[in-house]
Amino acid sequence: MILLVDIGNTHLRWGVWREGALHPGGAVARGGGEGRLREAWAGLAPPARVAVSNVGGEAAAAQVRAASLALWGLEPRLLRPTAACAGVVNAYPRPDRLGADRWAALLAARARAPQGAVVVDCGSAITVDGLDAAGRHLGGVILPGLGRMYRILAHEIGLDALPLAEAGTEIPVTDTAPAVANGALCAALGGLLRAAAAVEARLGPAPARLITGGDAVLLAPHLGPGWTLAPHLVLEGVARWALAAEAGEAG
Secondary structure: OOEEEEEEOOOEEEEEEEEEEEEEEEEEEEEHHHHHHHHHHHHOOOOOEEEEEEEEEEEEHHHHHHHHHHOOOOOOOOOOOOOOEEEOOOOOOHHHHOOHHHHHHHHHHHHOOOOOEEEEEEEEEEEEEOOOOEEEEEEEEEEHHHHHHHHHHHOOOOOOOOOOOOOOOOOOOHHHHHHHHHHHHHHHHHHHHHHHHHHHHHOOOEEEEEEOOHHHHHHHHHOOOEEEEOOOOOHHHHHHHHHHHHHOOOO
């Protein structure tokens, strides 16, 4: 069994890879400390390895390390983007400049969709990447995240933010709060769909369209047919990386 950890900018998500499948675990808000992690993991069977994708900074990684060492005496292994891994070739001339979460999502997409894929991750930022049928990463784009864009705009105009779950695509509306919420949602959707179309134009026929990340559940219903919501895509990719690393094939 492998304990898989995805440290993002706002939350830490985890799951386990057991018998060839991902078993999602849960999420802990960033800043909860090592104690919260130890509580969350105390009931797990001892894993053989702990594999971590980290875009949330050194403090969060240190908490994961402390909890893993305290519970099982295991030193976590950090996923680091490389030139190639698990059938994926990194497009970046400097592979380490690609975010670990984007790299993990691409590794998972390769396993899910050998025909190629548009890979969208909707967190603090929205990233859109292309992966062709040969496993070549085409590169991607980084857009402002839905939640962050909305909160910044609401703060700048002195508005109490609505729950984004109440946002819709109706335009025009007749009150400032829904006007800002709907505007942020439409801006995120417009940027995402334009970027996805540009990426898809460079791929072969019928690529998969995968969307993941904390805000994916808010955006996916508005994308139209052909999109697959894959909420645990990064954890799936961390597992693919861990298996490749075990085989000496992580790049």
